[in-house]
Amino acid sequence: MAEMVIKGETITVGDGMTxxxxxxxxxxxxxxxxxxxxGRPIPMTTHLTENMKVDALRVAxxx
Numbered sequence: 001m002a003e004m005v006i007k008g009e010t011i012t013v014g015d016g017m018t019x020x021x022x023x024x025x026x027x028x029x030x031x032x033x034x035x036x037x038x039g040r041p042i043p044m045t046t047h048l049t050e051n052m053k054v055d056a057l058r059v060a061x062x063x
Contacts, residue, residue, distance in 0.1 A: 002048035
């Protein structure tokens with residue numbers, strides 16, 4: 001199983017799902033986050049695999 005950390009909460013997710021799939025299933029807007037694996041950005045189309053731990057950081061933007 002893979003894990004995602006969103007706003008400090010760890011969520012266990014099934015292997016093979018994309019990050020985007022997970023975020024949509026939680027009712028969150030995938031574009032509102034930056035996804036990090038081992039501190040490096042990865043695309044939301046990444047398929048989650050066993051033992052992955054992805055951090056989702058909320059992106060703040062303004063003008």
